[in-house]
Amino acid sequence: MMRTRPLKVALLGCGVVGSEVARIMTTHADDLAARIGAPVELAGVAVRRPSKVREGIPADLVTTDATALVKRGDIDVVVEVIGGIEPARTLITTAFEHGASVVSANKALLAQDGAALHAAAEEHGKDLYYEAAVAGAIPLIRPLRESLAGDKINRVMGIVNGTTNFILDKMDSTGAGYQEALDEATALGYAEADPTADVEGFDAAAKAAILAGIAFHTRVRLDDVYREGMTEVTSADFASAKEMGCTIKLLAICERAADGGSVTARVHPAMIPLSHPLASVRGAYNAVFVESDASGQLMFYGPGAGGAPTASAVLGDLVAVCRNKLSGTTGPGESAYAALPVSSMGEVVTRYHISLDVADKPGVLAQVATVFAEHGVSIDTVRQQGKAGEASLVVVTHRASDASLNGTVEALRSLDTVRGVASIMRVEGE
Amino acid sequence: MMRTRPLKVALLGCGVVGSEVARIMTTHADDLAARIGAPVELAGVAVRRPSKVREGIPADLVTTDATALVKRGDIDVVVEVIGGIEPARTLITTAFEHGASVVSANKALLAQDGAALHAAAEEHGKDLYYEAAVAGAIPLIRPLRESLAGDKINRVMGIVNGTTNFILDKMDSTGAGYQEALDEATALGYAEADPTADVEGFDAAAKAAILAGIAFHTRVRLDDVYREGMTEVTSADFASAKEMGCTIKLLAICERAADGGSVTARVHPAMIPLSHPLASVRGAYNAVFVESDASGQLMFYGPGAGGAPTASAVLGDLVAVCRNKLSGTTGPGESAYAALPVSSMGEVVTRYHISLDVADKPGVLAQVATVFAEHGVSIDTVRQQGKAGEASLVVVTHRASDASLNGTVEALRSLDTVRGVASIMRVEGE
Known part of the structure; x- marks a missing residue:
């Protein structure tokens, strides 16, 4: 008719x-x-x-x-x-x-x-x-809001910015540094003349706020989203990631706390295992991984931008x-009935990969391990590499809160034997 | 309220x-x-x-x-x-x-x-x-019917049966034969006591009919779907696939013809390149790849079965x-306004991987190549392996219709120098 x-x-x-x-x-x-x-x-x-x-x-x-x-x-x-x-x-x-x-x-x-x-x-x-x-x-809003309306979503984790994925993929596959990869992205039209919104994670943070709001039936504003860009990611970080069987992606992560009583939303670069479906998202493609009680793990993949x-x-x-x-009706409107509190980044719990430059002398590892223990951050693995009076320590932790990790790093920085914290990267998707 | x-x-x-x-x-x-x-x-x-x-x-x-x-x-x-x-x-x-x-x-x-x-x-x-x-x-019906309602879908290609994907994945990763992999699937509860509906492709064919109908706004009945099971897939096929940089999946493929005037739907095992997103779908997971005019390539991934x-x-x-x-309304009903003709399998155009057992003597390749040419099937690559009077020819074709390929194979079988057609497998996703 x-x-x-x-x-x-x-x-x-x-x-x-x-x-x-x-x-x-x-x-x-x-x-x-x-x-x-x-x-x-x-x-x-x-x-x-x-x-x-x-x-x-x-x-x-x-x-x-x-x-x-x-x-x-x-x-x-x-x-x-x-x-x-x-x-x-x-x-x-x-x-x-x-x-x-x-x-x-x-x-x-x-x-x-x-x-x-x-x-x-x-x-x-x-x-x-x-x-x-x-x-x-990529159909995302409709699946989250309608297809999963009978389920309980616990986590939405995705690559939601094509520009940064292009840059990180390039760094991973060619060994290029950040600036070189950004230049290529700009030349090919994947990055804008002023790439700030993409590379500093503002674009991804806006998307994280929208996704978290829909997934958790809770208002999540842009200001609620922790945001860290990817301009500091180095080829050394990629080398570390490879040693872990990982790659590095800029992820938007919206999570319900384990007790279900609060939610968090954040954007930052993170290591993820190569076996994770998000690890193989190449070029400017986007993909979003959704975990929920009944449906288990779903992934949605496709072009994230373009006319x-x-x-x-x-x-x-x-x-x-x-x-x-x-038909004289309207579709589903805002659903914010759950009104869960949005926790700050300090309460986020995840794993960390930390590279330290330390003095190459006996007792340093014991000192460092003590600092981790004092802050309640449990160490999973530690690898020590030394040469000519200098050494590096690579520590991978078990799950710990962001606040505990920050406390640990601050204390490490004050140790005489720690010359510098070369990098800290979260490890996700395990 | x-x-x-x-x-x-x-x-x-x-x-x-x-x-x-x-x-x-x-x-x-x-x-x-x-x-x-x-x-x-x-x-x-x-x-x-x-x-x-x-x-x-x-x-x-x-x-x-x-x-x-x-x-x-x-x-x-x-x-x-x-x-x-x-x-x-x-x-x-x-x-x-x-x-x-x-x-x-x-x-x-x-x-x-x-x-x-x-x-x-x-x-x-x-x-x-x-x-x-x-x-x-996996949200599929709603995305196809609603999210892509403003787009023109050209192809839906997916792994829509978890049992057979589990079996094929097992064969691929362990070198097991079909029966051994099926036995394991049965023991683990992935296959039913009578696995016919899964392994013969009936289950996937039903899903292909539903997907094709929605994607092309055309009624596609179960009888319209060409169906070939995966019980004949051998470890030798997987070895051939590996040589091609491929793996083997049971695929449901719904396609709009290049001229847009008709559609096809089919289920059969096929080789797909390891670089294709469907190749890395493991175990009993399902995934569906959708190609459309404006959105390009999308993929939907998740558990395809289970309570x-x-x-x-x-x-x-x-x-x-x-x-x-x-709200006193109803959602979108059947959309079959396009009413496109559903073509038979003979009109499907794809690539083929054919293994022939041939006599190891001069001129055989020329004879075989002539048969392909006479049926209008263009050869991409051919590899000849001989030992002790016997030889095998592995031919990979360019795109050709199923009817032409069938004509070619029939003619090959009538050649004295061709002792047998060891396997024919379609090559998709390139």
């Missing part, structure tokens, strides 16, 4: 993702209509530079006045692919006020203001969908929102 | 999966209620052996009269985990007639009668959900169906 009056879509932003959304809406119009049950029509495209020629987009649809577009009143769905906090936030809330549902790919905004935006959507009886905000085309993959996620949401509109 | 009158669930079957569904409904009752917006209550459990003690299930809920249970009229959702065609089919249609939506894990029934069951659901305005029918806990993982999928559907019920 096909409705003939088309659903009207306003597109905010027509860059890499927006132009693909517009293209697919045109080239796949018949399929979209059949799947939705009504045709969808591109009713307007808000851009910053109207003079730019945009193939396939009629000039009379293009406007620089995004506010007027979302206020038109006849728009069914607003697709927001501008990114950033403002004007995206105001445009989205204005869209709700004027009768439109919203599909967004805006991870930064969702991570910062997800609760308020969900509340605005609910107040106006509209949908807010954002599959494209996390890991591009077409992100557009695929946007269009999947567009179809769902249009179907909801036709 | 919590509704206090509970939604009533009837459970048909209380075996490995059903008992887990009942257990989770009880232990996670508060979470389910919060996520649905109303409590769910187990209103009845239909079993064959009522005398069996079922921990956690009140005896007064147990009945042997499944028909009376689905006819009660106050049931909101029927969960069917009996399996098989009858009585499951009649119970499901009776459920729709008496006002219930249905969540099923029944791959055989869905593959055979999916269209009729969807029609019955639609006629009565009810939901039919079956995420658990394909690949256990708890399958129950997780059932409960995810239960939450969705209950939410739909509360």
